[in-house]
Amino acid sequence: MANAKEIRPAFQAYNCFARVLLDLEANAKNSSLFARGCAQIFENHDFDDWAYPYIQVFEPNLFREVAYLNDRDVDRAERFEDTLTPAGRRLRELIAYPAELSDVWLSNTIGALISVAHFTTANELMIHLKARSLTGQGQFERAWLAFLITNRCNQGADAQVAFDEMRGAAETGNVPTGRVLDLCTQGVVWHLKSEQINEAQFRWCLTTGARLSKQLEHRAPETIASWYRGLAMLPAARNDPKRTRAYMAKAEYNAHAAIRADDNRGLSALNQLKTFHESSIKEFIYVDPDYRRALKSAQELVALDPYWPLSLAEKGEVHERFGEHEAAAECFERAAALGPPYVGLHLRKAATSRLRIGDRDRALQHANTLGSIAPDSETLGEIEKVLRMHDAELRN
Numbered sequence: 001m002a003n004a005k006e007i008r009p010a011f012q013a014y015n016c017f018a019r020v021l022l023d024l025e026a027n028a029k030n031s032s033l034f035a036r037g038c039a040q041i042f043e044n045h046d047f048d049d050w051a052y053p054y055i056q057v058f059e060p061n062l063f064r065e066v067a068y069l070n071d072r073d074v075d076r077a078e079r080f081e082d083t084l085t086p087a088g089r090r091l092r093e094l095i096a097y098p099a100e101l102s103d104v105w106l107s108n109t110i111g112a113l114i115s116v117a118h119f120t121t122a123n124e125l126m127i128h129l130k131a132r133s134l135t136g137q138g139q140f141e142r143a144w145l146a147f148l149i150t151n152r153c154n155q156g157a158d159a160q161v162a163f164d165e166m167r168g169a170a171e172t173g174n175v176p177t178g179r180v181l182d183l184c185t186q187g188v189v190w191h192l193k194s195e196q197i198n199e200a201q202f203r204w205c206l207t208t209g210a211r212l213s214k215q216l217e218h219r220a221p222e223t224i225a226s227w228y229r230g231l232a233m234l235p236a237a238r239n240d241p242k243r244t245r246a247y248m249a250k251a252e253y254n255a256h257a258a259i260r261a262d263d264n265r266g267l268s269a270l271n272q273l274k275t276f277h278e279s280s281i282k283e284f285i286y287v288d289p290d291y292r293r294a295l296k297s298a299q300e301l302v303a304l305d306p307y308w309p310l311s312l313a314e315k316g317e318v319h320e321r322f323g324e325h326e327a328a329a330e331c332f333e334r335a336a337a338l339g340p341p342y343v344g345l346h347l348r349k350a351a352t353s354r355l356r357i358g359d360r361d362r363a364l365q366h367a368n369t370l371g372s373i374a375p376d377s378e379t380l381g382e383i384e385k386v387l388r389m390h391d392a393e394l395r396n
Contacts, residue, residue, distance in 0.1 A: 015339035018066040024087035032308035037267040052111025063117035136174030156196035184209030185230040225254035241288035277301035309335040329353035
């Protein structure tokens, strides 16, 4: 393997994802929906209102990834100490004196930190929020933040406790209906994914969610779209393609309705359509295998969010699943070239796809690129293992 120092990483380290995680800033053009959405929400959200909105919530290791790739000190970057952007400076000022923030402002500040995966600082501020006496929606939102933190930081070890507190607050009648439906969606999703939510609460989510979704029909399309996309996981788990498609069709309808009803929340509404395409890809790969429909969903996803590495990686997954390894390699390579998140994963997948078509040189190139940025990476070891296996097969 070539000397790591001789290899220049062929990707954008300070891409739109890194820019928003490190500096809470996004370009108006050439940025993903996630990056633009995070920056826009922080700029426009009224911190006197509960429920900080999210585009997507990532694990803390992805923040550490972008800090490392951009030579930022992780501890200083966590608190935005080196940022020069107005948004970054504003958030730095908010986290400096948490005791002086009102309950709702403190909650929103923690929400903003979670939105860009700054979980260490979010946890520090949660100590202050947990010490306060909150009721109604304040209690609900505090438990919501606790749920997100435990879900992303310690595999949901305390998810049930946070969920129970949210349900208790919701049953007081002092939490907006849309937020309760959000809770039901999370309960369904995380019960089916990892059983973080127990069976009894899962059943409550199904019953309550069905009732609330009817109440909110035609009034909150984004919330309804999320509900049906989550609900589709149930028949998908039972290998029921007909019912899965029925729920997914309702998710798509409401995603488009949210876009039509856009009241300056365009990126959030577009994100509902994006996540619909992502879920559709999984549907047509695993539940109702159909190459043509899976590829169509992937193409629509890339067209909607072309600067998001995961869009290209999703398309690569379709090609890989249906045996088109060269096309898969090209997608994973383009995803890696766009930069974080998951640069290492995309390089590994590109290398593996290259080996499957006998292109050892390109596979080695990807291994060298990975070695230049993470010489001790487990992913690098996986690539080297595959390379050795490939060489052994050729000798035999």
